[in-house]
Amino acid sequence: MALVERETLRAALASADTFERFCRSVRPHFESLLRSGLVERLMLRDLDRLAGGSARESVRDLLFDDDAGYLDLFPGPHQAARVLEGSGGHRLIGLMGGSVTARTYRHPADHDPNVLESTCVPQEVNEVLLTRGDVIDAEAWRDVVDIRGDGLLLVLRSSVVHPTRWAYDRHTLRPVGLMPATRALGRLVEGLELLSHIGESADGPICDQLAKHPAHAVRWQAIRTAFALECPGARALIENAVRDVHPEVREAATLALERWS
């Protein structure tokens, strides 16, 4: 049953290529799952197993975290941290138990989410008290949701729409940082950094491939790695990076070329 529900959600996610479709086609499945009692039954089975000394989680058969997105449980308490974090994917946030308030902020104007702009401050939309079974939706980058209280959240996130997400100062709501949208993107950067220490010029092809990655942090690390390994195509990668869509990559590439020459 859990596997069927999971695959139904994943199939719905795969066909939702816009936020509007995400809300229209994924949300009904999510609401149905939230209200079906399946998650509670799986959690009780897990508790029963734990009482028997095992920690295998049945609920993990339902949850996932991969390229398609993620479905996960977040127990409270949800406290106010200094920094609010946005999301690189569209989200559905449902309350399974307890009580929380959700304050939603929204970026009123378009902006490239891959380029941090500290004056691009989201505006408050509303604050709602969620009760069991309630669901709110949040568009990738555009909506920022601040959850507070003690409740169990079931969160479904789509695949990554933007490879980066923003962090905001909770008090001023000014954007203060840019982060990889997923842990996987961070690992790519770390893996390229590791390769730069132990690889050789023959490893250039992987740098060439990742220099075209959608995430600017991955692109730039791939170029740095190609340069560190003295790959034959390193200079061409840097010359191309001078025209990169991301200003930080352009700036770093320009500086590197100046130093090189």
Add this chain to the structure above:
Amino acid sequence: MELNDFIAYVQQHLDASSEESVLALEPQLRALGANRRFLAQYLASSLNSPTFQSGNPYAGHTFVLGGGKDFAVRAVCWLPAGDAQTQPHVYRAAEPDPIAHTHPFSLLTYGYAGPGYETAVYGCDPEELLERAVGEPIALSTARRHTLSCGEVLFFPAFRVAHIQYPPAEYSISLNLIVRPPNPRRYEQYFVSPARQVLTGATNGQLHLAVGILDAARYLAPERSIPLLTQIAAVHPLRTVREHAAKTLEVVHERITYEPA
């Protein structure tokens, strides 16, 4: 030796219940470490895969290269002291009370690249760690200092030693063979202050899932969860799980008291 050969060898020869068996794998780990291309080749062939390091539970520049039922092979990158990023369980400059940690697994580690981290190793009594509560005294032996320089092998037996790791002077890489002993009673990791000779914390590294189950169980119907939580708090083999179950029970009882149906 290639990575796949090493994993196959360990699979065939490892007795996870025997420290001698782990130590006997030192020549094979050295042979893998002597292969200066395997790690770069692993990265070059896997970085562009959508599943690169998916399911890797570790934070902080740790890569899982493979493994079997009782063991895992990892590459860990150690960042120099001045690096803005921080790694879990690594000493930070000017820390007034450095904390040593035990491992719930045996660790055979090889210095693959860089000057390597320095570590202060303290002997401790696993039975005493099991019995003591956080804040109570723990007897540690005098520290022995080692550096995991390139080509060196260090062995940290499960439960019997606690160590502090100091960041290396330069980016360094170690290869780890970690072996989980079969006794689940031992699946806890402890933190101790060598200066104060006090137990400062205990976590449930191998059974962190159990804590997730208990956190989520607070929101289940109390008539279903209370009998199971009571049983877990009374008889689960791990102290951290018993204590967490007892705390969860308190929260559930408080909720019943203050939120009558």
